[in-house]
Amino acid sequence: MSGPVVAGVDGSRRSLTAAEWAAREAARRGVALRLVHACPPLPLRVSPVPGVDAWQNVGEQMLGQTVADFRARLPELAIDGEHTATEPAEALLTAAASAGLLVVGVRGWGGFEGLAVGSVALRVAAMADCPVVTVPDERRTGAEWDGTDADEVQLGFDAHAPAEAPTAFAFRAAQERGVPLRVVHAWALPPASPSAWMLTVLEEDRAMWEDQESQVVSDALRPWREGCPEVTVVPDVVLLNPAEALVKASERADLLVIGRRTATRPTQLRLGPVAHAVLHHARCPVAVVPHPGP
Known part of the structure; x- marks a missing residue:
């Protein structure tokens, strides 16, 4: 870099x-x-x-x-x-x-x-x-933006398959700005469970699943926190579609960092649906960081 x-x-x-x-x-x-x-x-x-x-x-x-x-x-x-x-x-x-x-x-x-x-x-x-x-x-x-910085960097993070390059980029960006890093992990209810948008899910079940996701996020971030202790990390585990979660996060960010899997064939040189949606609707600058992936 x-x-x-x-x-x-x-x-x-x-x-x-x-x-x-x-x-x-x-x-x-x-x-x-x-x-x-x-x-x-x-x-x-x-x-x-x-x-x-x-x-x-x-x-x-x-x-x-x-x-x-x-x-x-x-x-x-x-x-x-x-x-x-x-x-x-x-x-x-x-x-x-x-x-x-x-x-x-x-x-x-x-x-x-x-x-x-x-x-x-x-x-x-x-x-x-x-x-x-x-x-x-x-x-x-709708309000004019004068280009000045907000108060945190946001990272779109999949704790089940964390990507090193976007995470490193986000930690460095937060460190250079002297601001917190909010790590946004979107999750969904287990496939076998009733949909939260169609049926009522017991609050204790939802809380249990959310606790499990929070633990996965904490475990995935531990090496980064230990390697960059000066950065304040704020995990944000949300029950939302990933694109919606990141667009909402962009409302209060100086910079939103997302990943893009690098292609193995020319026909794969395109943005994924989440990245595409974020670029069209984010309310702050968006960093798209390439990284190896399937």
Whole structure:
């Protein structure tokens, strides 16, 4: 995780908000910030139109001005820019190969009003070699978000199959920010039991199952607590669908960390249903951390 923090910029307000978040993260880590702008060439049938060369230079000028603005405000941070004539997702995936972290806005100039997450953000979150953070331009409660930090990091955690990379990322994020780490473990009633949404479940049975889940979480977290005792860990065991539990958790988080299983075949390069739902509905920045898995 010693590589630079890379942020994609296209001049939109959303991308600049993401770049601001990336700059703070680079400063925390003590690494460089790289701003990447991708401007694919126009189709050949358009190229003969007068003024095309000037239009293609607009992206370079925007990137240069953005880098200059960031350097002026953050002189202690090493900042550089990279302009490339490729598709945005391809450019960011290439940059991710040598990055410690890739940061993107949930949307750029494309899409339409009401679209939660753009295609570039979804593609890089599903395919990047490094962790990817998607940054919303506002808290999706409707209130403007100024990019300042909340008071805890949240981790989506499956205590029955804990993933090392997302857990390590979340502990480090909480440690660097000096905030608690809330570990969200969603659980369901045993398959043979009546549904909690259809029939009444005896309170003592529900409490017993919840105690069992809490013990599993405690056991799974013990090595991490011992290895990082300065981080205050708050287990949060909830009887909810995982996606719903994580979206609710995002309402009070500075950062929500979730995992993504790395693919063994190209056809598997996609986000799972929980990650997909979280990216579309979370109310805070979301870190998608790749990890080995079935």
